[in-house]
Amino acid sequence: MLGMGALSALALPPVHCLPVLLITFPALGRAINRASGWKNAAWAGALFGFGFYTANLYWLVNAVMIRAEEFWWFVPFPSLGCALILAPMVAAAAAFSCLAPAGPRRLLALAASWTLFDMGRVFLFSGFTWNPLGSALAVPGAVGDVLIQPAAWIGVDGLTFFVVLTALFGGQALQDAVRVRSGRPARVFPRRADRLRIAACAAFMLCASLTASIIRLNTVHPAGEAGPVTVLVQGNVPETEKVGHLNPRDIFMRYLHLTADGVLQARKLQPAFADAVTRPIVFLWPETAFPGSGLLQDSPRARQMIMDWAQGADAGFIGALRVDDNGRYRNSVIALAPGGEMTAFYDKARLVPFGEYQPPFIPLQIVPQGGMAAGPGAQTWHLPGIPAVGPLVCYEVIFSGLTVDRHDRPRWLANVTNDAWFGDSAGPRQHLSSVRLRAVEEGLPIARAANTGISIAYDGFGHELARLGWGKTGTLVAPLPAALPAPLFARCGRSLPVLLSLAVFLAALVRIQRKPVK
DSSP states (O other), rough: HHHHHHHHHHGGGTTTOOHHHHHHHHHHHHHHOSSSHHHHHHHHHHHHHHHHHHTTTTGGGGHHTHHHHHHGGTTTHHHHHHHHHHHHHHHHHHHHHTTTTTTTTHHHHHHHHHHHHHHHHGGGGGGGOOOOGGGGGSSHHHHHHHHHTHHHHHHHHHHHHHHHHHHHHHHHHHHHHHHHHHHHOOSSSHHHHHHHHHHHHHHHHHHHHHHHHHHHHHHHHOOOOOEEEEEEEEOOOOOHHHHHTTTTHHHHHHHHHHHHHHHHHHHGGGGTTOOOOOOOOOOOOOOTOOSSSSSSGOOOOHHHHHHHTTTHHHHHEEEEEEEOOTTTTEEEEEOOOSOOOEEEEEEEEEEEETTTOOOOSSSSOOOOGGGGGOSSOOBOOTTTTSSEEEEGGGGGGGSSTTOTTTTOOOOEEEEOOOOOGGGGGGHHHHHHHHHHHHHHHHTTTTEESSSSEEEEEEEETEEEEEEEOOOOOOOEEEEEEEOOOOHHHHHTHHHHHHHHHHHHHHHHHOOOOOOOOO
């Protein structure tokens, strides 16, 4: 089971090898079907989950290696420790599936319980919903654009349910067909009619999903005012320089020069807009981009310099640390007006466990001074001349259904992040798939500025508008379109995949009495 779990990670970004799930999930399903009790099923699920999360979170060790001289002893813990914390979620899903009788109904219960417990990861410490299996459908390019459109109705968790369901039933039916043809007995679906029925259902669901996605892509249109022209500044500053405060002045000047160049490019774009409307220009600096040990909130001179270099910009969003009235540090994005005044700030609400936040009941003190203070949650900024915007800091963009203020829907999303901690690995690409899926779920264009990349802009369909790749220094000018009408998921949130999974789980427990043939 360990190997099967690890192999399943190949389906996730950036590999997207979806067929591997047709091998690995039937193996998990068989182990649970054969289990003599829920404890054995839970053990099989725990092994599968440990292999799965260890493999897909391997890149976490990169963050420790940046300060290896100080935290060398912690190197084995990030990936293995997170896997130990997350594997019980798979174990619980496997155990609960045993409430249904062995066979197809238990597989059905497993797909539903996997989804429910996967969604429950939002409650682990400060939350860690990284890499739901639905993100495997976020394949780069036009194929992914079509595959992820159902997220507008059922969210990434609904996609996870259908991915697991298809892998369990489709994979097992295929394997049983091969076994029967080779003269061996089928394991779950001995009757050819059952296998054909599963194939027909899978084909119908796929065709229906693709048809609905294509219809949505061609019939839903942006409404209201267009978004701003965003200038995404990618300083490409190595994390070792930032942590050691080696050259804060050089870093600051690099950002000033890049900002000036990017805003100049944006101003040149203005006459090219078909609607002949002069759009506001907003530039974004990545998470904690303001360098050195000083604070932007205490430096009016630095704020004035930033906006002087950004001549022509209507606003600047700067990733910076902030100190609140209680003396606690907060990971923030600060909005600057053309005169350098701070017009708004947003504090990161979902902090990274062991990075920004010290989980309780952990005897080892990993985070200095117990970590940062969290903000109150999703907000919408209403800034002069700027379409209403929802700011997001770093990985809190991974939280499906929790990225937008439901009572004050913004017109676009601004995400500042710093993935330099994780190197040129799968981590930044997995993070990027979350950004794309949030755009689809909320129907909102999103602009993302990342320190070392990947800086990117998506429209409300999750279609890529512009990209600046990993490890490049430069600016990305991306005019954003208008928002789409709020899709079903944006109105109902995660209640939809919860209800879907609960209904299927309960259906798996109900025994249908067939009338005897007379």
